[in-house]
Amino acid sequence: MVMRATHEKGPPLKPTTCIRAAGALAALALALPASAVAVPTVTRVDAKLDTGGATFLTDAPGATLTTQARYVVSADGYVAGYAETNGVTGGGAIDYSVLPADYRAPMTAADKLDYPAAQTDVQPHATCSGVASLSDRANILAWQGRDPSFAYVPWQKTSAGLGDDPTKWIPVVRTATGVDLSSATDLRRACTDLGGTYHAADTASSIADVLIANATAPLNRQIATLTRARDASDRAAATARAAQRAAEAAYQALFTKPIELTLAAKRFAPANGLAVMVTGSPTDPVDVTLELTKQQARRFRLADRVIAEATGVLDANGAVLLTLKPDADTVKALTTVKVRGRRAKAKAARGRLPVRVEAVSGGNEDSATAIIVR
Numbered sequence: 001m002v003m004r005a006t007h008e009k010g011p012p013l014k015p016t017t018c019i020r021a022a023g024a025l026a027a028l029a030l031a032l033p034a035s036a037v038a039v040p041t042v043t044r045v046d047a048k049l050d051t052g053g054a055t056f057l058t059d060a061p062g063a064t065l066t067t068q069a070r071y072v073v074s075a076d077g078y079v080a081g082y083a084e085t086n087g088v089t090g091g092g093a094i095d096y097s098v099l100p101a102d103y104r105a106p107m108t109a110a111d112k113l114d115y116p117a118a119q120t121d122v123q124p125h126a127t128c129s130g131v132a133s134l135s136d137r138a139n140i141l142a143w144q145g146r147d148p149s150f151a152y153v154p155w156q157k158t159s160a161g162l163g164d165d166p167t168k169w170i171p172v173v174r175t176a177t178g179v180d181l182s183s184a185t186d187l188r189r190a191c192t193d194l195g196g197t198y199h200a201a202d203t204a205s206s207i208a209d210v211l212i213a214n215a216t217a218p219l220n221r222q223i224a225t226l227t228r229a230r231d232a233s234d235r236a237a238a239t240a241r242a243a244q245r246a247a248e249a250a251y252q253a254l255f256t257k258p259i260e261l262t263l264a265a266k267r268f269a270p271a272n273g274l275a276v277m278v279t280g281s282p283t284d285p286v287d288v289t290l291e292l293t294k295q296q297a298r299r300f301r302l303a304d305r306v307i308a309e310a311t312g313v314l315d316a317n318g319a320v321l322l323t324l325k326p327d328a329d330t331v332k333a334l335t336t337v338k339v340r341g342r343r344a345k346a347k348a349a350r351g352r353l354p355v356r357v358e359a360v361s362g363g364n365e366d367s368a369t370a371i372i373v374r
Contacts, residue, residue, distance in 0.1 A: 040149045042095035042120045071122040078162045085203040091151045092120040113148045125154035128191035133176035143169040157181045261359040261366040273325030278359045282318045286361035290324040
């Protein structure tokens with residue numbers, strides 16, 4: 001996530017919607033420390049795109065899915081999500097999550113702009129690369145002040161909706177290149193006429209529409225009220241507190257999701273095992289069991305109702321793939337031991353044995369019924 005404080009006057013622009021989990025989110029940076037909410041921070045999530053028509057049944061590990069970088073950007077209460085689409089590497093928003101307040105206190109604006117670990121690829125604005133005057137560090141800093149948020153001079157006439165003000169960079173561009181962005185009708189042509197290469201902004205993405213809309217609507221109302229009632233310093237302090245609460249609420253929504261169990265197949269042979277997928281909160285451990293009823297365990301002369309178990313950890317996207325496979329002795333018992341009772345014999349004759357699959361993670365559980373083919 002990117003979060004940066006601005007000190008512009010006037011009401012805030014409407015935030016762009018952001019990331020649905022994920023995920024994901026992209027959401028590890030939502031629990032921001034109070035000292036970080038007034039400067040930019042960037043969190044990246046590598047999402048997966050289905051570009052070849054793959055499904056879980058045809059590609060359970062997801063090896064054929066395409067990776068796409070996604071970002072969440074927040075600036076003094078403004079929140080926006082972006083997908084990496086313009087292909088520009090580096091020279092994007094500055095990530096202040098690697099620059100704690102006390103550490104960066106003696107740094108100059110140029111030091112922050114050049115700090116290697118703070119470089120990112122996300123560009124919320126269009127840019128014109130390959131023009132020396134626009135790449136000049138002095139011009140990049142000229143429109144931003146002591147805490148630069150972006151390692152470039154925007155090449156557009158409108159705000160990105162992050163509290164950024166076009167009146168700050170338009171005069172810099174006019175002086176550096178002679179181009180007046182506010183009156184230019186073809187910004188791509190204006191860039192190429194200078195010998196530069198035009199890059200559109202990374203595409204705004206809506207990955208958490210409901211989450212962000214719910215989190216930011218009260219925040220925007222509060223900002224509007226404070227704008228009318230308080231001076232600039234009071235507004236900045238109140239906005240920071242509201243942004244922290246919104247971040248914490250978003251974090252809770254993304255990281256306390258209930259788990260969901262999905263079976264790769266409804267019927268399976270015990271010797272082959274059963275593949276299952278569990279989704280839920282990223283990084284949570286998960287335990288999946290394959291269970292008989294007490295009566296079934298007695299019929300097959302098994303000491304334990306649990307005939308197979310698998311454990312794992314949900315990955316950054318909140319998913320894990322596991323296989324439940326009984327051991328050889330259990331497989332032998334299930335396929336050779338004769339059962340007693342009219343109902344049990346009828347089911348055995350049809351070659352079906354219903355079993356319970358249960359997944360437990362973080363205090364949440366989900367279950368499903370599978371059929372063992374005997």
